[in-house]
Amino acid sequence: MTDTPGRGHFEALFNQAPCGYLMTDDGGRITAVNDTFVSWTGYGRSHLLGSQLQSLMPIGDQILYSTHCIPQLGITGAVSEIAVEIVGAKGERRAALLSASRSPASDGEPAVVRVIIFSAHERRMYEQELVAALRAAEESEARRAEAEKELQHLALHDALTGLPNRAGLKSELDQQLAGGSAGADRLAVLFIDLDHFKAVNDSLGHAAGDELLVSVAQRLLSAAAGTNTVARLSGDEFVVVDAFAGPTEATGLAAGLLEVLKTPMQIEGLEIVTSASIGVAVAKNAGETLEDLIRRADIAMYRAKELGRSRWELHEPAESDPTVDRLRALGELRSGIREGALRVHYQPRIDLRTWRTSGVEALVRWQHPTRGLLPPSEFITMAEESGLVRPLGAWVLGETLKQADNWRGEGPGGASLEFAVNLSARQLNDPELVPMVEAALRLRSIDPALLLLEITETALMADPAAALESLTALKNLGVGLAVDDFGTGYSSLTYLKKFPIDELKIDQSFINGLGSDSGDSAIVGSCIDLAHAVGIRAVAEGVETPGQAHTLKAMGCDLAQGYHFARPLPAPLLKEWLDANAGGEPACA
Amino acid sequence: MVEAATAAVSTVIRRNNVTVSGRADGPVMMFAHGYGCDQDMWRRLLPYFADDYRLVLFDHVGAGHSDVDAYDREKYGSLNGYAADLLEICESLQLKDVILVAHSVSAMIAVIAAIQEPEQFSRLILVAPSPRYTNDSADGYVGGFSQEDIEGLLASLDSNYFAWAEALAPMAMGNPETPELSEELRSSFCRTNPSIARHFARVTFLSDTRQVLGRVPTDCLILQCSDDLLAPPEVGTYVHQHLERSSLVQLQATGHCPHVSAPKATAEAILQYLAFSP
Numbered sequence: 001m002t003d004t005p006g007r008g009h010f011e012a013l014f015n016q017a018p019c020g021y022l023m024t025d026d027g028g029r030i031t032a033v034n035d036t037f038v039s040w041t042g043y044g045r046s047h048l049l050g051s052q053l054q055s056l057m058p059i060g061d062q063i064l065y066s067t068h069c070i071p072q073l074g075i076t077g078a079v080s081e082i083a084v085e086i087v088g089a090k091g092e093r094r095a096a097l098l099s100a101s102r103s104p105a106s107d108g109e110p111a112v113v114r115v116i117i118f119s120a121h122e123r124r125m126y127e128q129e130l131v132a133a134l135r136a137a138e139e140s141e142a143r144r145a146e147a148e149k150e151l152q153h154l155a156l157h158d159a160l161t162g163l164p165n166r167a168g169l170k171s172e173l174d175q176q177l178a179g180g181s182a183g184a185d186r187l188a189v190l191f192i193d194l195d196h197f198k199a200v201n202d203s204l205g206h207a208a209g210d211e212l213l214v215s216v217a218q219r220l221l222s223a224a225a226g227t228n229t230v231a232r233l234s235g236d237e238f239v240v241v242d243a244f245a246g247p248t249e250a251t252g253l254a255a256g257l258l259e260v261l262k263t264p265m266q267i268e269g270l271e272i273v274t275s276a277s278i279g280v281a282v283a284k285n286a287g288e289t290l291e292d293l294i295r296r297a298d299i300a301m302y303r304a305k306e307l308g309r310s311r312w313e314l315h316e317p318a319e320s321d322p323t324v325d326r327l328r329a330l331g332e333l334r335s336g337i338r339e340g341a342l343r344v345h346y347q348p349r350i351d352l353r354t355w356r357t358s359g360v361e362a363l364v365r366w367q368h369p370t371r372g373l374l375p376p377s378e379f380i381t382m383a384e385e386s387g388l389v390r391p392l393g394a395w396v397l398g399e400t401l402k403q404a405d406n407w408r409g410e411g412p413g414g415a416s417l418e419f420a421v422n423l424s425a426r427q428l429n430d431p432e433l434v435p436m437v438e439a440a441l442r443l444r445s446i447d448p449a450l451l452l453l454e455i456t457e458t459a460l461m462a463d464p465a466a467a468l469e470s471l472t473a474l475k476n477l478g479v480g481l482a483v484d485d486f487g488t489g490y491s492s493l494t495y496l497k498k499f500p501i502d503e504l505k506i507d508q509s510f511i512n513g514l515g516s517d518s519g520d521s522a523i524v525g526s527c528i529d530l531a532h533a534v535g536i537r538a539v540a541e542g543v544e545t546p547g548q549a550h551t552l553k554a555m556g557c558d559l560a561q562g563y564h565f566a567r568p569l570p571a572p573l574l575k576e577w578l579d580a581n582a583g584g585e586p587a588c589a
Numbered sequence: 590m591v592e593a594a595t596a597a598v599s600t601v602i603r604r605n606n607v608t609v610s611g612r613a614d615g616p617v618m619m620f621a622h623g624y625g626c627d628q629d630m631w632r633r634l635l636p637y638f639a640d641d642y643r644l645v646l647f648d649h650v651g652a653g654h655s656d657v658d659a660y661d662r663e664k665y666g667s668l669n670g671y672a673a674d675l676l677e678i679c680e681s682l683q684l685k686d687v688i689l690v691a692h693s694v695s696a697m698i699a700v701i702a703a704i705q706e707p708e709q710f711s712r713l714i715l716v717a718p719s720p721r722y723t724n725d726s727a728d729g730y731v732g733g734f735s736q737e738d739i740e741g742l743l744a745s746l747d748s749n750y751f752a753w754a755e756a757l758a759p760m761a762m763g764n765p766e767t768p769e770l771s772e773e774l775r776s777s778f779c780r781t782n783p784s785i786a787r788h789f790a791r792v793t794f795l796s797d798t799r800q801v802l803g804r805v806p807t808d809c810l811i812l813q814c815s816d817d818l819l820a821p822p823e824v825g826t827y828v829h830q831h832l833e834r835s836s837l838v839q840l841q842a843t844g845h846c847p848h849v850s851a852p853k854a855t856a857e858a859i860l861q862y863l864a865f866s867p
Contacts, residue, residue, distance in 0.1 A: 026850050027816065027843045054818075059738040060745030063794075066818045066845040067625030067693070072779055074849035075632055083748040095748075124748065131747045138784075 019118035026102075026111050028052040028070070037117065042089030053115065056086050058093065073102045073113060083124065086117065095124030144533050151526040155487050158232045159519025160210055161217035167488060169231035173241060173290055185243035188250040189290070191279040191297035192220070192257065195309040197236035200272065206516075208267050212274065215265050223260040224253065239294060247282045247314055254278040254312035262310075275310035277301055284317045330386050333366065333379055337392055341367045344399045345568035348577065349420065349539070349561045352553040357578060359418025359452070361561060362400040363568045364392070380424065389424045390432075397421050397440050401451070403571050405444040410575070420452040420482065425459030429466050434473045441477070448478030452503065456484045460499065468499060475500040482539070487523055497534055503559075504531040508542025511562070515547050528557050598681040606654040607678055610635070611644035616711075617684045618642040621675065623693025623717075623846075624793045625786075626779045627653025630692070634848040637856030642688075647678055649695075651785035660785055668694070668796050672701035679709050686711040688863065692848065693717055693819065697798040700832075703807045713809040714859055717820040717845050718828050720798040730799070733821045739794045746787050802831035809835040810862045812855065816843040836862060 014021055020037030024030050033048050041048070041056065054065040061084045069079050078101045085093045100115040156168030164172055194216065201209035213236065220230045220238055228242030240257070244250040257278060264273045279301030281293045300315035307313065336342060346360040366374040383389040400419050408415050427433055441448055453474060460467045460483065471481055482503035483496065487510055496504070506527045513520025524540070531538035540552045543562030552560050566577050601607070608628065611618070618638055620631045628646040635644060648655040649671055664670035675698060679687060687710050691699035696718030703710050721732045723739060809832050813825035829837040838858045842851035 058741050058745070059734070060741030060743070061748075062818055063738075063742045064625065064745050064749065067623065068779060070844055071626055071630050071846045071849045074846065075629060084745075085748075127748070135747075 019116055020096075022053060022115040022117070024053050024113045024115060026070075026074070026113065028054050028065070028113075031112075040088075040094070040119070041086060057084050058087060061085055069098075069100070073100060077102045077104075083120065083127070084117075095120050097123070140533075144529070147526040147529050147533075151487070151523060151530065154519060154523045154526070159513070159523075161214050161232050163217050163221075163238075164229065164231040166231070166233050169229060169233075169239065169241065170290060172229050172231075185245055186283045187288075187290075187293065188242060188244045188247075188280060188282040189293040189297040190240040190250065190254050190257065190312075191281075191294065191301040192238040192240065192261075192276050193278075193301050193305070194236040194261075195275045195277060195305075197274075200267075200274075204268065204270070211267050212265070212272065215267070216261065216274070216276075219260050219263075220257065223257055233294075239297070241290070241293075244282065247280070250280050250282050251312055251314055254280050258310065258312060277304035277309050278312040279304055279315060280312055281315040329379070330382055330388070332368070333383060333388060333392075336366055336368070337388065337395060341369075342392070342395060343367060343373070343570065344396055344403070345570055346403070346574040347561050347568040348566050348574070348581075349418070349559050350549075350565050352549070352557055352560055357417070357581065358559060359420060359450075360574065361420040361454070361568075362396060362403075362422075364396045364422075365568075376422075384424050384426050387426065389426050390430055393422075393424060393427045394436055394440070397437065398443075401440050401444040401446050404446050404450065406571075407575065408446075416450070418450050418452055418480070420454055422454045422484065423459075425456070425462050428455055428459055428470050429463060433470060434477065437474060437479065438477055441479075449480065452480040452482055454482040454484040454505065457486050457488060464498070471499050471501075487527055496530075501534075501536055503537040503539055505539045505541055506557075508540075508562070511540050511542045511548060511552075512544070514551055515545075521551075524552070524557075525555055528555050531558075532556065601674075601677050601681040604650060604656045604659045605647040605674055605678055606656075607645065607647045607682070609643065609645050609682070611639045611642050613643060615642040616686065616688065617645060618688045618690060619645040619647075619679070619684065621647070621689065621691040621695035621699060622649065622652065623691075623695050624789065625781075627655075627781075629653065629779065630846065630849060631690075633852040634856055637852065637860070645678070645682065645684065645687075649789075650674060651789055652781055653779070657782055657785070660782075662788060665788070666792060668698050668701055668792065668798065671695075671698045672705065675699070675702045676706055676709065679706075684709070688712045688714065690714040690859070691716065691718075693719075693845065694793040694796070697796065700798060700801065700805055704801055704804045707806045710807050712863065713805075713807050714812065714862070715809055715828070716812045716848060716855070717814055717817055718811060719820045719824045720802060720828060720831075721796065722794045722819065725797075730827070731821070731823050733819065733824065734794065739791075742790055742794060743787060746783070746790055749783070799827075799831070802828065803833065805832055805834075807834065810859065811835055811837045812847060812858060813837060813839050814842050814844060814847050815839070817845045819845045838862070 015035040017034060017036055020040060021032075021034040022030055022037060023032040029050060029052055030048050033045060038045050038048065054062045057065060064082075065084070069082055072079050078099075080099045082098045084096055084098050086096050087093055096117045097120040098115060098117050100113050102111060102113045105111045156164060156171055158165045158168075194212075197209065197212070200212055213232070216236075216238065217230070217232060220240060224230055224240045224242070226242065228240050230238065230240050232238050240253070242250075242253070244253075258276060261274060261276045264271045266272075279297040279299065281296035281300060283293060296315040296317075300313040304311050304313040343365040344362050345365055346362055348357045349359045349361060350356070351358040364376050366379055368374050371378075380389070383392050400421050404417070404419050407417065423433075437451075437453070441451065455467070455471075475481060480502040481500060482505055483499075483501055484505045485507045486504045487507045504527060506524055510520045510523045510527070514524055515521065528538040537558040538556070539559040539561070540548075540557050541561055543549050543552065543560045543564045545564055548562075549560055549564055566574075569577060606628070620628065622628055622630050627648045631646060638644060650665065651657060651660050661670070664673075678684075689699050689703075689710050689712070691713065693716070696713075696715035697720055699710075699713050699715065700720075703713055719732060721730065722734050723732045723736055724730060724734065725732070811825055811829055811832070813820070813822065815822075825837060825839075829835050840847050840851065840854055840858060842854055844850050847855045
């Protein structure tokens with residue numbers, strides 16, 4: 001290869017190179033351009049000569065070219081592989097990479113910028129995909145964090161009045177107590193219940209009732225302004241918590257609040273005079289918990305109601321309270337378990353995609369000798385506190401699996417039903433729990449995957465380390481795990497992610513407000529998003545209307561249960577219901 | 590206390606990659622770079638001032654060799670965060686009577702800083718300033734860009750995501766005619782973190798500093814270029830009209846960076862202003 005190519009060769013290389021070659025001045029004005037670029041862009045050569053190179057780019061690229069490339073060329077003399085688009089003569093945009101080098105002015109000759117532009121369609125597509133994926137990941141992370149923060153707030157506050165709810169009250173007081181004690185003052189709780197609130201709701205409607213509650217909240221806030229905390233526990237129940245020098249000061253505030261609440265208020269154009277009954281409890285000692293105080297204030301409030309309403313009553317620490325009743329009830333429950341007074345009812349769980357029944361939740365009932373059929377809310381806390389919950393829990397699980405075994409033999413639908421059974425906090429910490437579950441499954445030869453154990457959020461958080469250990473062991477058995485009453489406690493995704501959970505059950509108090517209360521809709525939406533963000537199912541409890549069911553389906557909720565579909569039914573009735581609703585049409589109660 | 594103060598100073602110096610050169614006992618001239626670049630962009634201008642002035646240069650957080658870990662989206666969500674940094678640099682180095690040369694978006698950062706601490710600055714030299722880049726249909730203000738243009742800019746930034754990511758950036762092949770430049774500068778010039786560049790673009794191009802122009806008590810020189818995509822002549826005139834103590838000089842230089850493309854003319858305009866302004 002001793003021959004040197006002639007000038008014609010170089011001209012051909014310039015003009016017919018497989019990429020665009022251009023020369024410009026420092027301002028980007030084109031002074032020379034090759035045939036390749038002319039035909040690639042479709043502009044006439046005379047149009048290109050004298051035009052600014054950057055004027056062939058979309059405006060965003062023009063800004064970058066001015067702020068980035070021109071100074072870089074000026075300072076370093078070169079830019080490399082800048083991604084730009086070139087707008088062709090027909091308006092079409094073509095992805096390209098641009099490299100350039102600059103020769104400074106010398107001997108009276110102006111500076112020259114030499115530019116190569118080559119088509120980069122494939123690479124642009126690839127990079128766009130990568131960047132889009134990156135943005136999506138960033139945004140989803142930001143949305144997740146936002147949803148969690150929002151949920152945290154919603155979970156601690158009552159959406160109607162904006163006051164802290166029960167969990168929020170506890171959280172605020174924990175913070176205050178951690179911040180230091182209020183000297184010699186003692187904590188007191190004023191438990192406020194409106195008189196005849198139901199009558200307002202019944203005669204004027206829920207909207208008026210809500211308006212009344214908001215007014216009451218505002219009055220309590222301004223009347224009780226200071227160091228105290230005002231919270232709404234539920235319905236028309238409010239509490240004011242503060243530190244007082246003694247009972248006289250606490251009841252003084254109660255008397256003041258009664259006066260404030262008596263002032264007439266305008267609700268939907270009507271003048272309404274409301275009143276309240278207030279129970280006051282002052283801490284006996286520093287060790288008395290908020291729950292104890294609320295319970296005692298509640299008792300005093302009931303006495304105020306009994307004594308004619310619109311008055312306050314102080315709970316005396318010495319006075320007898322329902323502890324005695326409780327002991328008697330405990331004895332009854334113990335014999336109830338022994339004598340077969342417990343029942344398991346089953347509530348269908350509906351797959352919202354297909355409207356088919358995918359499983360049932362087992363719910364225990366107590367056939368009380370005098371009080372009738374009692375739901376778990378009437379006795380589970382007592383069972384939990386006394387330790388009776390262990391034999392009770394074992395019995396419910398055994399009974400449910402026995403039923404599962406029966407239905408398995410009775411038809412095609414029964415074989416794949418999932419059975420959800422509740423576990424209490426105390427059971428979760430019971431070292432015998434895992435062997436008990438394992439034995440119960442083996443006894444009936446039930447596929448562990450068909451058993452779902454539900455644990456409340458509060459139970460999980462009571463001792464997260466112990467809970468994680470139990471849950472992991474249960475998971476290893478192959479059973480499914482669900483977080484129950486989600487949204488009422490900590491609602492922390494950070495914690496949830498640690499647990500081997502398959503399902504998140506959104507508390508029914510939020511489902512109630514679905515469609516009528518934007519705060520509740522936001523919570524439900526957040527819960528569903530959170531569940532899906534960590535790859536688990538979202539389940540709605542307490543679905544009572546077709547509207548709620550369809551809203552949940554639209555929100556992407558996976559499963560639902562509630563009176564709209566069916567209430568918890570004894571086994572034979574449930575079987576009939578299953579047979580009647582096997583079609584997969586929207587199920588109804 | 591002295592130790593704590595020293596630590597705070599060194600934090601600021603490191604955060605903004607502050608460099609000091611020129612004549613140690615000369616009046617202070619501080620340079621604030623604009624969007625898309627870093628302090629290296631002043632290289633061609635500095636020789637005109639190095640003999641007589643103490644030169645203080647820095648990188649905005651997120652640019653050049655600043656401490657990227659110090660980037661806080663909330664703080665730098667408005668130009669105020671950058672102005673606060675600028676004032677902290679002045680305080681750390683105990684700078685007085687600073688002549689602040691500020692390019693592009695930094696011109697408005699300089700304006701904010703001068704309103705907050707007027708005694709800190711003797712003059713502002715605003716190179717290609719714009720108080721608002723987008724047009725305002727409410728009052729007919731012409732900034733030069735529409736909202737869609739800015740969206741287009743963000744899309745372009747995304748296209749260059751990989752070109753700007755330090756580790757992935759292509760190495761420039763270099764230029765035999767500028768051998769004096771180090772390979773390091775060639776490859777790192779104005780390199781930036783792509784996510785920060787995107788956020789800074791949003792903050793810059795959606796900022797509106799028009800309302801505060803009237804509160805600047807400092808003498809200002811406005812350097813206006815011809816053919817500047819980012820700061821058209823109307824914008825220079827607007828800034829001149831609203832800055833009470835300002836002079837406007839129209840440079841022959843074209844484009845957005847006269848200190849790069851025409852350093853001599855730029856330096857002469859500044860020196861002349863400093864020599865003859867009251």
